[in-house]
Amino acid sequence: MIPLQVVSLVLVAAAALAVVLHRDPLRQSLVNGLYGLLLVVLFMVFQAPDVALSMLVVGSIAYPLVLMLAISRVRDRTPDDE
Amino acid sequence: MYLPYAVAAWLFLVGLYGVVSSRNLIHLSICLSVMQSGTYVLLLAIGYKNKATAPIFRGIHVGHPAVDPVVQALTLTDIVVSVTVVALILAFALDVHKQSRTIDPDEIAEFQG
């Protein structure tokens, strides 16, 4: 197993712990973006370019959009804006 | 070396801890996606072969050793579809927030009496 794979596996494990330990959803979605990029690196090192491309487009287009819109609605609290 | 399998199990357990101890439904859905990524790592680790390349035979001849394409096929469809499932869970969270103004799983359980 080449050292690049060892390094990316350790980084992915650490980033997953960071994602879970952040309790605030807004910060967690940013750390989730970083975790997605580390997963892309891991998938590339495992010789899987299709899977890496899939994780890249999903983690940069779909996840942040959906998460940010949902978080903004939940944070939009009193006083009411009308 | 069992490091990839250990990391896959670690991802699953860390995500499960996040789901169990979560105080926020949105945090819970992101921890669920961490659990799913553990299965992706396990699938890709099973299909890997030493000194092999990606199964794209453009520029290399067909007999060249390549990693398993079937697990990659399963994983890549799953990644795109899991986004819609996370979106469904977030829609549930927004609906709950609309009804009872909270997204804490513990408080929601109390509402049902």
Place this chain on the structure above:
Amino acid sequence: MNRSLRLGIFAVSAAGLAALLFWSLVGLPDFGHYHWPYGKLLNAVAVNERHTTNVVGVTVFDYRGFDTLGEEFILFTAVIGVSLLLRKGREDRIPLDSARDDALRLLGLLAVALVFVLGLWVVAFGYVTPGGGFQGGVVIAGAFALVYLAASYRDFHELTPHSAVEMAEAFGVGAFTILGFVGLAYEGAYLQNFLGIGDTGTLYAGGSVPLLNWATAIAVAAALAVLFSEFMKVYVLPTREWRS
């Protein structure tokens, strides 16, 4: 059941689960020593049988096409669920919610065209180089989302009317299913490859794989467009209308 009791039970059971997981995972062969025949067989025959160079793409749409059909139905059902939960009865007044910065508008609208063409390219060459209907569909939906981010919500709303997008998604999933039946009619097995295979490494290759590829791309792009539209509505509509 209060929180600390729940966490205590979780700690005990997670320790047991971790032990079982590690015990089972050391029973797998060493990492890197792949010796099962399925992967070797597919890598050896796929390029000659289907004249495509991306073996993963042709596995998704031909050899394991039935799994892809199941995934498309998961996609379809999840989008139906989101629409049911977040769709409001009537939308009389569409708010404007436009981007105000000129640089943002200019560069963003230039980017929309580029991202759209990039998405079409990723879909089209899906069975030659890495890519395919799933990845390219997400990129095309990203081009639609860029219209909201760079222009205004009203432009996005007019670009993706509900009826058209839902019809496109149903068309994509239905076309995949019906192409399977065409394979059944011509070759005797559901989702069997039925057009002539062409020249290796070109776009004219793979039999029915390009048709399934484009059907998937349309389905995924439309599904994500519906998803984005529902979530944007949650953000853009004021609270008074949202909590009706």
